[in-house]
Amino acid sequence: MKRFILAFIAAYIFLFLWGWLLNGVLLKDVYAQTPNLWRTQTEMLGFFHWILIGQALIVLAFVMIYASGFAGGGAIAGIRLGILFEIAAIGMRMGVYAVQPFPGKLLVYASIGGLIEMVITGAIVGAIYKPAPARMP
């Protein structure tokens, strides 16, 4: 349980910082091309806690899935799970792209950023979380 919590905290800190760097700095100009689709900066601050809760939910589910079927494989198993999750995220993004008028390059950049994010998140979780040793009868 201690390693579960440690893995959660470490992955959460990374996800938060990467999310800020990717969406708040690197892709800022791409988002600015479709201002109608986004809340204003001031409005976003009022909804900031939802970002924190959403990221916590993503990391919690990630660590739970890792612990239930991948644990023991170390960082490599974590990276595999991260890549698998990013495939699912790309599927979701394509569905959103079909219904929302954001530029295609945002889909590409967000998917590349998402792949980096999930690979590193997986490596962190895999390196920190270890399954409890099996008890001898």
Next chain:
Amino acid sequence: MNWKKFFIAFIAAFGFIFLFGFLWYGKLMHGAHQEVPVLWRTEADFGNHFSALVFGHIVMAFFLTLACARFVPAGGAGGCATLGILVALIYAGADLITFAVQPLTTKILCGWIAGDLIQFAIAGAIIGGLYKSDSRSTA
């Protein structure tokens, strides 16, 4: 891995996810979505991007089938439905973040989260029922 059963489970999952998405998000939530029309493509523009929607659903169904087939050791509809719920929590987290940055209504957010949970729990159960039950019987 039993690829024949995998393919059948994948097709069934895709069929369900696509049909559920059409009914839940396209029909049931149509009114809620129309409260913020600026966020959506026009009918004609949506038609031009329909292939992206289909491909996105194929990718999601493939991911869930692969995850269920390889990583639910206990197998069966129950185990895969549980995995589906955990996957839905990740999508729900993404929905919350989207709610924070896009002018969605609370009604849309709740509808999306409920839809994710129902969609992936049932899709997981379908996959687990079709793939794992046969794997056990042939083992």
